[in-house]
Amino acid sequence: MREIYPSHYAAFHCIAGACPDSCCKEWEIVVDTASAERYRSVSGTLGERLRQAMITDADGDIVFQEHNSRCPFWNAQQLCDIHGELGEDALCETCRLFPRITQDYGDFIEFDISPACPEAARLLFSMTPKQWQLTERSSPAMTEEPPEYAAANMRRLQEQRQALFFRLQDDSASACAQLSACLTLAEQWAGVSQEPAAVPCMEESVLSFLRSCEVLTSDWKQMLEQAANAPEPENLLAYTPALDQEIRLFTMDMLYRYYLRAAYAETPEAEILPLQMAAFSVCVVLLYSRRLGFHTAEQRLRIWQLFVKEIEYDENNLEELEWQLETNAAFSPAAFRAYFASLGGVQ
Ligand code: SF4
Structure with a gap:
């Protein structure tokens, strides 16, 4: 049995009383x-x-x-x-x-630590994108279930995921530009492409979705209300190298957690969904950063962390997000590309 770990996995220890949030x-x-x-x-x-x-x-x-x-x-x-x-x-x-995640694919297991925990998020963002690597080791553990997917399909998805990681580590273009390129690649691989449609305002669509979700924490509630009621900020987003790096790392980590699950899916669109989820998360962080004036890495870490806690760890919210990504033109790959292209200084 092969076991796969991301670079920051082994360094994780719960910081208990020193935790700024706590599970x-x-x-x-x-x-x-x-x-x-x-x-x-x-x-x-x-x-x-x-x-x-x-x-x-x-x-x-x-x-x-x-x-x-x-x-x-x-x-x-x-x-x-x-x-x-x-x-x-x-x-x-x-x-x-918690916050360890185990994804058993039958003949191999992938382990991760969820950025829903602030210490896990801190470890993730303390790396450079190129330092984020996967390591493999063999374990004597036997699998309980045989794989329920076609081996060739899984190999294809693993190769594609690796190509997406390389893209996101390539700093010859901004993280948002690389995420847009990844969405295009995923559409090509899946044989699915959509004409760019007239798209409603991304920020309003994101806010409207977030306001329809169950809210778990008081901090998220407060941030959401402030973002919804904030007057249109005069300044554009401060797109810093630190933010660019966070987008790459968060996207790679999300692809690591979700991309191979498409091996069990019945529709090719399932291969694009993890990238749409990452793009949606990036939109949330950009929106909150701009509207709340959050410009430090520490402030943004709180947004990334709470997003995962609120959406990925709530079954209903996650299901609803997946449904929106599949059906709402405001969250199509073309809409995300158009939004990222519209951000000043990001290309
Ligand atoms: S959120 Fe993470 S660091 Fe905080 S108490 Fe829970 S496991 Fe420990």
Whole structure:
């Protein structure tokens, strides 16, 4: 079995009390069945608290009932009482694994750390695009399921993804220009192309979509309201080398997480979707940066991180975004290319 890791994976450690966000805040913690079973048998005060905190939500999942929008076990020192009293092994799967992502393709597994965690996002953005590489190692672990895709199709997708990575690492053109070129390549490979249509204003379309989503965190809510109500800024976006680098890294990381999943899809458009998702994310960051006057890398990191937390980690929001990308002309590859081409100083 082959295991694949991106360069920044091994460096990740949860920074716990020093975390500027925390996965224990404003997020429902789903408790897996084995952990729930174990928690039911814990003795003492912690056992009583565990049994009291576990409730079944509307989807039928067992979750910890939030207290003041926080996990009830996240203490005043911003540390976890379950970890403190019972050890790391006693954490439920959600807490033990986050922000690690495992994508099992049957005959190989890809691992990543999600930029929904601020420390994972910081590690991602602390590299240069050329330093972002994949490494492979073999593991004695046996696969449980045989691959459910055609091997030749998977090889083709892997080669295409690699070509997209090279494009995004090539700094002879701006990140947005390279992302536009990647959208064109993906359309050609998929044999799908659309005539550029008259496109509604990208910023308004993005805002309208974001306002239709479920909102999980108070910071995102505040940013969204401010962006929606901000007067049209006089200044154009400050397109800096740091922002250019973030766009390349975030896009590569998103392609790494999503591109090969097209091997299971029935339509060729599935190969373009991850690039549209990356382009949409870039539009969100550009929009917030411009309207909120966020010009530092630290401020932007918060937008990238919260975007992933709000959209990718909410099943309904993610499904709705995918639907919009597939059906709404405002988010077609041609619309993203037109928008990126319209940004001053980006080409
Ligand atoms: S968000 Fe990341 S760094 Fe923060 S507490 Fe969770 S795992 Fe740790």
